[in-house]
Amino acid sequence: MRRKLYAIAGWTLLYGCAAVTACLLLFLIGYILLRGTGGISWRFLSTAESVIHGTVGILPAIKNTLFVIIVSLTAALPLGVGAAIYLTEYARNKRFVTAIEFASETLAGIPSIIYALVGVIVFCTALKLQKTLLAGSLTLAVMILPTIMRSTQESLKTVPMSYREGALGLGSGKWHMIRTVVLPSSIDGIVTGCILAAGRVTGESAVLMYTAGMSMAMQSFSPDRLAKASGATLTVALYHYAKENADFSTAFSIASILLILTVAVNFSAGFLGKKLGRS
Amino acid sequence: MQLLFTLCGLAAVGFVLLITVYLILSGIPAIRKIGLADFLFGKTWAAGRDQYGILPLILTSVYGTAGAIVIGVPVGFFTAVFLAKAAPKKAAAILRPAVSLLAGIPSVVYGLVGMCVLVPMLRSLLDLPAGDSLLAAILVLAVMILPSIISLSETALEAVPKEYEEASLALGATELETYFRVSAPAARSGIAAAVVLGIGRAVGEAMAIMMVAGNVANMPALTRSVRFLTTGISIELNYSQDGSLQRQALFSIGLVLFLFIMLINALLNLVLKREKED
Numbered sequence: 001m002r003r004k005l006y007a008i009a010g011w012t013l014l015y016g017c018a019a020v021t022a023c024l025l026l027f028l029i030g031y032i033l034l035r036g037t038g039g040i041s042w043r044f045l046s047t048a049e050s051v052i053h054g055t056v057g058i059l060p061a062i063k064n065t066l067f068v069i070i071v072s073l074t075a076a077l078p079l080g081v082g083a084a085i086y087l088t089e090y091a092r093n094k095r096f097v098t099a100i101e102f103a104s105e106t107l108a109g110i111p112s113i114i115y116a117l118v119g120v121i122v123f124c125t126a127l128k129l130q131k132t133l134l135a136g137s138l139t140l141a142v143m144i145l146p147t148i149m150r151s152t153q154e155s156l157k158t159v160p161m162s163y164r165e166g167a168l169g170l171g172s173g174k175w176h177m178i179r180t181v182v183l184p185s186s187i188d189g190i191v192t193g194c195i196l197a198a199g200r201v202t203g204e205s206a207v208l209m210y211t212a213g214m215s216m217a218m219q220s221f222s223p224d225r226l227a228k229a230s231g232a233t234l235t236v237a238l239y240h241y242a243k244e245n246a247d248f249s250t251a252f253s254i255a256s257i258l259l260i261l262t263v264a265v266n267f268s269a270g271f272l273g274k275k276l277g278r279s
Numbered sequence: 280m281q282l283l284f285t286l287c288g289l290a291a292v293g294f295v296l297l298i299t300v301y302l303i304l305s306g307i308p309a310i311r312k313i314g315l316a317d318f319l320f321g322k323t324w325a326a327g328r329d330q331y332g333i334l335p336l337i338l339t340s341v342y343g344t345a346g347a348i349v350i351g352v353p354v355g356f357f358t359a360v361f362l363a364k365a366a367p368k369k370a371a372a373i374l375r376p377a378v379s380l381l382a383g384i385p386s387v388v389y390g391l392v393g394m395c396v397l398v399p400m401l402r403s404l405l406d407l408p409a410g411d412s413l414l415a416a417i418l419v420l421a422v423m424i425l426p427s428i429i430s431l432s433e434t435a436l437e438a439v440p441k442e443y444e445e446a447s448l449a450l451g452a453t454e455l456e457t458y459f460r461v462s463a464p465a466a467r468s469g470i471a472a473a474v475v476l477g478i479g480r481a482v483g484e485a486m487a488i489m490m491v492a493g494n495v496a497n498m499p500a501l502t503r504s505v506r507f508l509t510t511g512i513s514i515e516l517n518y519s520q521d522g523s524l525q526r527q528a529l530f531s532i533g534l535v536l537f538l539f540i541m542l543i544n545a546l547l548n549l550v551l552k553r554e555k556e557d
Contacts, residue, residue: 003453010455014365017357018374021429024422025377028384028392035395082287090281096288102548103291109544110298110537111483113509117533118298120516121305142294149291175280203385205486210516235387235486242391243490252395255388262383266376 029259036256039249048218056250058257060218061237064133067221068208068233069198071137072144076197079141080148081190087149088156089178108146112206115143119211132230133219136212140204144197151196155189156182192269199265203258205235214240234258299537306534309527318531324496324506326515331528333511333535339499340508340539343413343488344481347420352474354421355428356463359473362429363436364458382426390490393419398491405502411493413505419487424477431476435469435554436462468554475547482539485509508536 039056047057083100091097119139129135159182167177183190213230216237221229232240234254242251310318313331321332358378362371397418402410439462447457463470485507493504494514506514511532519526 007453007455010459011365013357014361014455017354018361018366018370020354021358021381021425022374022377024425025381028381028388031392031396032388079287079290082284083291086281086284086288090284091288096285099292100288103295105548106295106541106544107291109479109540109547111479111485111509111540113483113485113512114298114302114533114537114540116516117305117512117530118301121301121530122297125521126301142298145291145294199383203383205385205387206513209486210513214517235385238387238391239486239490242387242394248391248395251391255391258385258388262380262385266379266383270376 032252032255032259035249036252036254036259039253040256044253049216056247058234058237058250058254060216061232061234061254063221064212064219064229064231065202065233067133067229068137068140068212069201071134072140072201073194073197075138075141076145076148077190077194080145080193081152083145083149084152084156085178085183087153089174089182104146104149107142108150110143112143112204115139116207116210118142119207124211129227130230131211131213132228133212134227134229136208139207139211140201143204143207144200147197147200148190148193151189151193152186153189155186155192158189159185188272191272195265195269195272199262199269202233202261202265203235205233205239208233209236209239212236216240302530302534302537305527305530307531309524309531310534312524313528313531318528319535322498324511326519326525326528329524331524331531333508333532335496335498336506336508336511336532337535339413339505340482340536342499343416343420343492343505343507344478346413346417347424347481348474348477350417351421351424351428351477355425355473355477356432356470358425359429359432359436359470360458360463363433364462365454378426378429381422382430386423386484386487387490389419389423390487393487393491401502407502409493409504411491411504412502413492413499414501416488416492416505416507417501419491420481420484423484423487424480427480428473428477431473432466432470435466435473438469439465468550472547472550472554475543475550479540479543479547482536482543483509485513489513508532508539512536 043055044057045062046059047055048060049056087097087100119135123129123135123138124131163181163185164177167181213232214236215231217231219229219231234257238251238254238258241247241254309331318331318333320334321330322334323330323332324335362374366374393415397415398410401407401412401415443461443465444457447461488507489510492507492510494506494510495504496506497503499505512529515525516529519529
């Protein structure tokens with residue numbers, strides 16, 4: 001009898017909790033899309049907010065988000081891949097490896113509000129970048145470094161030793177071997193890392209709110225104004241509309257876009273990882 | 280070439296040192312002016328009156344995290360057991376991407392849904408003047424830590440050697456008894472790591488709870504408007520003047536939060552190390 005009760009309670013808990021998790025996600029997706037998709041139109045995506053016409057548009061936020069993704073990846077990619085190459089191909093000193101891996105784990109565990117503080121102290125104030133998209137992007141580059149490092153390192157580890165031995169045996173130098181044999185066979189991990197990092201940048205809000213500004217106006221990205229551009233990305237725009245304007249329909253429209261982007265990031269990271277891993 | 284790659288590797292170490300040094304340097308001045316005891320154990324945070332005591336913030340962060348763990352860990356654990364052991368293949372194939380999607384949703388989106396669904400619901404259910412409360416923050420945090428708890432516990436459960444489970448089944452234990460009395464104890468350090476990671480996530484979250492917690496620096500109570508360590512920084516960072524005592528005090532909160540996080544990281548490393556030894 002006790003055993004039977006145990007079984008009933010146990011199975012109920014297992015299925016119940018799994019159902020709760022699934023329903024949570026279904027509810028979130030359903031609710032966000034239901035309230036958000038109605039407000040998405042071509043004008044919403046392709047114009048800036050206009051007080052005169054009373055229309056809302058998020059083109060500046062989209063452009064700012066793209067800018068932040070590109071700059072932070074450009075800064076973090078060489079560093080991350082370089083660090084991963086050092087760890088898997090060159091490192092002999094065990095202490096160095098432990099220190100670097102510990103540092104990377106620490107960076108991954110630091111919450112974004114701390115990055116925001118450091119961004120304000122270091123990039124905005126000490127380096128005199130002010131509150132600009134550039135300062136925000138550089139702060140985020142530090143934040144996504146571990147993501148790129150880890151994913152590159154994982155895929156460098158899967159390159160068979162025999163590839164390296166073959167290349168070296170044929171008389172190739174170490175760097176030549178890495179450039180022509182090791183890196184091309186681990187491109188999947190690097191690409192996956194970039195996609196995950198881009199996803200993280202897109203979803204980040206705390207850092208950008210305090211280092212990159214909250215303006216919803218169109219920014220100029222011409223070369224001479226590049227370092228001065230300052231404004232809100234999609235997530236910061238969402239916060240701005242929800243909390244400061246109480247304009248929830250716009251906020252939910254942005255949330256729908258972010259949700260779709262999240263699905264795209266998850267799907268393409270999984271898909272690319274599988275496809276490139278096979279070929 | 281080797282030198283260049285070594286430098287890339289050391290960059291991560293450099294960043295950690297840079298962050299640590301800058302946080303300490305900018306966190307110390309305010310603590311000196313206010314006094315360590317008055318800062319840590321002062322019960323009033325009122326920037327207008329130059330009173331900076333962060334005890335309510337610390338306690339709110341502790342209670343909020345504990346609440347999120349109490350709700351999130353059981354649900355996450357049972358879901359992980361379901362995914363790793365009991366789920367039919369099709370159900371697992373749907374649920375697994377769903378969990379990673381939950382992990383990828385930006386925190387402002389969680390905040391927005393909390394603001395528009397949870398807060399009004401709590402207000403009418405509990406008959407409160409306002410639904411922005413510690414309880415709302417706990418519920419949002421519980422949902423947000425769920426995916427990390429599920430995926431880490433699932434990995435740990437899947438790493439349990441099949442022989443253990445087969446032996447238990449052969450001795451006449453039911454499947455369920457095997458999951459809970461053999462698999463789960465064998466995966467305990469991995470599950471512990473999942474819980475610690477969840478704690479780290481909950482302590483560090485700022486934006487989502489800034490949208491649902493009300494942000495008044497009260498002593499914590501479930502239905503009261505509260506301010507966490509994280510939101511203590513975020514709510515005033517844009518409005519404080521450069522070089523003012525208020526801004527310096529925000530940096531000091533950052534330092535306290537950083538110490539909390541480093542402590543949790545150290546705990547996580549300890550747990551993971553024990554897992555490797557097992």
